[in-house]
Amino acid sequence: MELATTLTSQTVRAGIREVGINPNHWYAVGWAKQLQPGQVTKVTVWQQAIALYRDTAGTPHALADACPHKGVELHRGKVHGQHLACRYHGWEFEPSGQCVHVPYLPPSQKLPCAQARSYPVQEKYGLLWVFPGDPAIAADRQLPLMPEDSQGGWLKVPVTGHFKAHFSICNENSMDVFHGFLHENLQGWFDPLLLSLQETEDAVCAEYQVSYKGRMAKFLGLSERADQATTLPIAVQYRYPHYQSSLRGVSALYLMRLPVSPVESRSFALFFFKVRLPQRLLKLIEPLLQRLLERFVLMRFLAQDIEMMESEQRQYLAEPTRRCVEINPAIIAVQRLIIRQYERFKQSSSPTQMNGHKAPNLAVYRSVESQASLPHERWLPDRADST
Numbered sequence: 001m002e003l004a005t006t007l008t009s010q011t012v013r014a015g016i017r018e019v020g021i022n023p024n025h026w027y028a029v030g031w032a033k034q035l036q037p038g039q040v041t042k043v044t045v046w047q048q049a050i051a052l053y054r055d056t057a058g059t060p061h062a063l064a065d066a067c068p069h070k071g072v073e074l075h076r077g078k079v080h081g082q083h084l085a086c087r088y089h090g091w092e093f094e095p096s097g098q099c100v101h102v103p104y105l106p107p108s109q110k111l112p113c114a115q116a117r118s119y120p121v122q123e124k125y126g127l128l129w130v131f132p133g134d135p136a137i138a139a140d141r142q143l144p145l146m147p148e149d150s151q152g153g154w155l156k157v158p159v160t161g162h163f164k165a166h167f168s169i170c171n172e173n174s175m176d177v178f179h180g181f182l183h184e185n186l187q188g189w190f191d192p193l194l195l196s197l198q199e200t201e202d203a204v205c206a207e208y209q210v211s212y213k214g215r216m217a218k219f220l221g222l223s224e225r226a227d228q229a230t231t232l233p234i235a236v237q238y239r240y241p242h243y244q245s246s247l248r249g250v251s252a253l254y255l256m257r258l259p260v261s262p263v264e265s266r267s268f269a270l271f272f273f274k275v276r277l278p279q280r281l282l283k284l285i286e287p288l289l290q291r292l293l294e295r296f297v298l299m300r301f302l303a304q305d306i307e308m309m310e311s312e313q314r315q316y317l318a319e320p321t322r323r324c325v326e327i328n329p330a331i332i333a334v335q336r337l338i339i340r341q342y343e344r345f346k347q348s349s350s351p352t353q354m355n356g357h358k359a360p361n362l363a364v365y366r367s368v369e370s371q372a373s374l375p376h377e378r379w380l381p382d383r384a385d386s387t
């Protein structure tokens with residue numbers, strides 16, 4: 001459906017900052033190279049703790065992070081071949097979650113009937129993906145398509161983000177090209193214009209026009225000359241639950257959002273920059289270019305975005321009934337999509353499937369002090385993503 005691009009006052013959707021996720025999608029949970037064969041770690045997808053391990057043959061698996069014996073976290077355990085052994089009494093679970101070995105059980109005794117929930121996992125684009133919803137439909141759901149990943153001539157920069165904010169706040173930041181004002185001192189974009197806007201059942205697609213100028217824009221290939229403004233169309237899509245944008249032929253961004261809790265989100269971003277270098281030379285200097293771009297460009301943009309997103313979250317927790325006004329129709333469309341996806345999941349789920357996916361009670365997060373001690377995974381270094 002084509003939507004109007006006029007910027008007029010609209011009321012922010014009620015409940016958007018507390019809405020749950022639709023778990024019937026693939027969620028990126030970490031970089032593949034950070035989980036070596038024989039290692040196990042903890043990830044959280046919307047309040048579901050998951051023990052993610054790579055067996056000794058290199059295949060990743062995911063089990064609920066609670067041992068069926070006494071509930072101890074399975075990510076504290078050890079990998080034994082294909083199995084994950086709980087740290088406490090050594091019960092071993094195969095990838096399906098079935099208990100297949102109890103070290104102190106006499107051979108004549110039957111194994112206890114103990115089963116941990118297992119999650120579908122896959123590895124693609126250098127990322128590990130988990131499907132936290134109904135496993136029966138996992139195979140029908142697609143990962144984002146990233147054509148640049150298999151084409152030559154693109155410099156790929158992976159970047160990780162961590163935000164103490166609800167995923168709706170983060171996704172709105174990515175979709176809102178009008179916040180170039182924030183990045184003014186970094187020579188971000190200026191004079192944004194919303195050209196077109198479409199909304200479908202699963203996506204919001206917008207095209208903006210933006211202008212670039214300065215040394216940074218020239219360095220990134222956005223303009224030919226530093227002293228001249230260049231105007232380009234930028235296509236941005238929020239294809240639930242992930243985001244992508246593209247400056248055709250110049251750069252592309254795929255931003256995989258991981259909702260952790262009502263006040264915490266992560267993201268795994270893959271930036272692609274078109275470079276005019278021979279492929280062999282590019283491969284040689286890629287690690288250096290990745291570090292430079294991450295540290296001197298993307299991290300600096302990200303720090304500014306994080307400051308705003310976390311401020312927005314804190315202000316919401318302090319006064320959830322404050323009326324906010326939005327004028328960008330793309331943001332209102334993103335809010336509608338997030339709510340629609342959650343409603344769709346609720347309607348299609350049994351009460352058991354809803355367990356762990358319930359809209360949260362935010363009372364526990366409402367003290368600003370509690371923000372300082374939010375739990376989060378430590379295995380993923382806090383690097384940058386930027387929008």
Ligand code: FES
Pocket residue numbers: 067068069070071072086087088089090091
């Ligand atoms: S608690 Fe896991 S084996 Fe006992």
Ligand SMILES: [Fe+2]
Pocket residue numbers: 179183301305386387
């Ligand atoms: Fe930004």
